[in-house]
Structure formats: structure tokens, C-alpha cells
Amino acid sequence: MNNKFDISFAQRLDLEDPLSKYRDRFHHPKHKDKNSIYFTGHSLGLQPKNATYYFDQVLEDWQSMGVDGHFHAQTPWFDYHKSLTDHVATLVGAKEKEVVTMNALSVNLHLLLTSFYQPTKKKYKILCEPNLFPSDLYVLRSQVELKGFDPEESIIFLPVNEDGVVEERDVYSIMESYKDQLALVFLGGVNYYTGQVFNIEKITQKAHLYNIMIGFDLAHAAGNIELKLHEWGVDFAAWCSYKYLNSGPGNVSSVFIHENQIRKNPFRLSGWWGHIEQNRFSLSQKFEAINTAEGWQLSNAPIFGMSIYRVSLEIFNEIGVSNLVAKRIKLSGYLEDAIMSFNNLSSKIKFKIITPGLAEERGSQLSIMINFDGQKIYRALKEAGVYVDWRKPDVMRIAAVPLYNSFEDIAKFYHILFKCI
Numbered sequence: 001m002n003n004k005f006d007i008s009f010a011q012r013l014d015l016e017d018p019l020s021k022y023r024d025r026f027h028h029p030k031h032k033d034k035n036s037i038y039f040t041g042h043s044l045g046l047q048p049k050n051a052t053y054y055f056d057q058v059l060e061d062w063q064s065m066g067v068d069g070h071f072h073a074q075t076p077w078f079d080y081h082k083s084l085t086d087h088v089a090t091l092v093g094a095k096e097k098e099v100v101t102m103n104a105l106s107v108n109l110h111l112l113l114t115s116f117y118q119p120t121k122k123k124y125k126i127l128c129e130p131n132l133f134p135s136d137l138y139v140l141r142s143q144v145e146l147k148g149f150d151p152e153e154s155i156i157f158l159p160v161n162e163d164g165v166v167e168e169r170d171v172y173s174i175m176e177s178y179k180d181q182l183a184l185v186f187l188g189g190v191n192y193y194t195g196q197v198f199n200i201e202k203i204t205q206k207a208h209l210y211n212i213m214i215g216f217d218l219a220h221a222a223g224n225i226e227l228k229l230h231e232w233g234v235d236f237a238a239w240c241s242y243k244y245l246n247s248g249p250g251n252v253s254s255v256f257i258h259e260n261q262i263r264k265n266p267f268r269l270s271g272w273w274g275h276i277e278q279n280r281f282s283l284s285q286k287f288e289a290i291n292t293a294e295g296w297q298l299s300n301a302p303i304f305g306m307s308i309y310r311v312s313l314e315i316f317n318e319i320g321v322s323n324l325v326a327k328r329i330k331l332s333g334y335l336e337d338a339i340m341s342f343n344n345l346s347s348k349i350k351f352k353i354i355t356p357g358l359a360e361e362r363g364s365q366l367s368i369m370i371n372f373d374g375q376k377i378y379r380a381l382k383e384a385g386v387y388v389d390w391r392k393p394d395v396m397r398i399a400a401v402p403l404y405n406s407f408e409d410i411a412k413f414y415h416i417l418f419k420c421i
């Protein structure tokens, strides 16, 4: 056993951690009356204890003023989405006019691709990761078909190494080889399976050099890594709010559209909430788009979901993503050491972390390939109150989230894993 993972040592690390107090601002699922060890924030974040603060306001307003709440609620529902804009923009490094919160993630990806995947006879291909999240691939394939092309031939997958990780140089060389045929590069900012973080800035620069549009699914990136979407020149992106952003299952998504793209006023699928506000309710037959990302809205806003997202965004705003990242680097280093120390045992079970090792190439998630009895280990951990997840064929995903995980969680995990093995 390694002293570095003594509970008392981990507790000292927690005492030195300026963010440790935030742990108590979240509900942790219980296991035998005690807090479980929750390492699945990459899938569904924990519930903030004050999650219903604004939610209750909306219920009160609805109860007391009915339809008048659209304009007279404590935060009027007519433009409720604007109460999120400032924090959302800060979170991803955007201008306020470049972001809006609406719908759910896959829906938003369709809306964005409708505008920004504009293939021509020559330039119609899309470059993406082979282990793209399945919903993203369904979105891409159906968009390709909608525009009259053949997905089999139009979607190009990047090669990956034996761990499923994309080598950055391959992204550049393939973009260069296909530069005259590529209409779009579409990547997960953080790959859902391997936890690999892409060099969004450099890949974006290269794509633009070849006149290729570039977009990102940031579901595993928002609230997890530092983003400067405006400065990096990303054309568009979308993310959900229920993973690292802790807004609850299936909750709303936000999108980013670079002002350079907004200015071009491309084709979009339109709805009344994207119509300019001044005469939205005059219900004219002619659509006039708001000239910000809000112009992509379709329906009036799902206020209840947004009210929870709002609480969560306030926590991020209070701490600042860079402080979270600083803690995350320490936490994931500690977790990595804990896992790798088991490879020194004389067991036939071996762990391989396939997530790249450099701090800038990973976020909170570590993806661990287990050569033997992986699913048994996963189930034993679950029975012992440790939340991790399993992705076929042989990967356990585990995230120590700086907002609510502690060094003590990791030390406890180490001892439980030891018993499981």
C-alpha cells in the first residue's frame, strides 16, 4: 500500500485546497447512509443544493400572475434566456451576442449544421473523429443526406492510434490532403470516449487556412476546460448543460456562433423566438432575424430548465474556470497515480490510461483500459458506492471533478479498488 493514498494525507491536501468548500454545495448520492464517491460528472453532474432557487421563483410568479409573468415576472420569461448570457459567454470565452441557450444539444447541432454545413459539388466532405458520440454521427449523416450527398463517401474519419486517440499531426495532414473537398471539420472538443482534448485553437486556424468551416460539440468541454471560442475563431459550437455544468438530466443546451458567421446572415431554420423582439408579438408573416445568436432561436424558452442552469452558472462565475482547471490538474494527477500504482501489484489485471497525459490534452475524465475482468471491477466498484461508468469494449471512464470531488474521494477510491482487485 502506498502512503500517498492514506486518508489522512488526502485530507491534508483537501485542507490546502481553496475550492474544497464547494463540495458541500452539492448533493452527493448516498450509499449506505454515507456519501458515495461520485466520479461520473462527465455524464451527469451533481445537483447544486440551491438548484431550485430560481425554479421556485418561476413557480411563484406563474402561480401569482399567470400569463403576466411573460413581462412582469421577477425575471420576465419573454427574455429569460438573457439572464444566462453573460455567464455562458464568460464560460466559453465568447461575446454575449455570440451565445444563446435553447433546445437540447442534438437539436442545436442540427440547427447549426443547417446553417454552417453548406456543401457544394466540389467541397462537401466532413472530417470528424471515428469515435464521435453516436448522436453526433447520426446528426452528421442525416445532414449529409438532407443535402443530397452520400454519407458513406462524404464523411471522413480521422485515424486513431491503438488507444483510440487522434494524433494532432494527422488532423493537419488530412485537412491538407482533402482541403479542396472538405466543407466542414466537426470534432468533439473533448472526446467522450478517450477524454482527449483537441487543440481547438490550432485546428481552427488550419481549417480556416483551407477555407473549411469548423464546429465543435463541447458537451464534454464546457465547464471542464478553458475555452476562448471567440479569440480562437471557432465558427460554431454547442454543448449540453447537464454534464460538468450540473443543470440536471436532459437540460438545455447553449450554442456559440462566431460574430463573423452571424454577420453573413446564413440560411437558418426559423421560428418566432428568432424574430426581432420589437415586433415579435405583432405576428407578421415575414421573418426578420435578430442579428445575434438569438436569431437562431425557434421556440419560446424552456424557463424551468434554464432556471436551474442559471444557478449552476453562477457557481462557475463565482469560481472562474481557470481556478477549476488548476485544481483539476492536481486532482487528475493524483487519480492517475492511484490507478497506475496497481500495475505494480502481481495481479494479471493491468490498467492503461488511454487519455493523453499532458494537462492541456485532457480534462477531468480519465479513460482506463482494463485488460482483464474490467466489467467485474466496474460492478464491484458500483456495489461499494463508487460511481464510474463502463464503455464497451474495455474502457472505464472516471472523472474527478474539481467542483465537488476531493482528494479524500480519490484516496478512498484507491482503497476500495484495492479490495475489488
Ligand SMILES: Cc1ncc(COP(=O)(O)O)c(C=O)c1O
Binding pocket: 104, 105, 106, 107, 133, 135, 136, 188, 192, 217, 219, 220, 240, 250
Ligand atoms: C458528446 C455528446 N454529444 C451529444 C450528446 C447528446 O446530447 P442530447 O441528448 O442532449 O442531445 C451527448 C450525450 O451524452 C454527448 O455526450
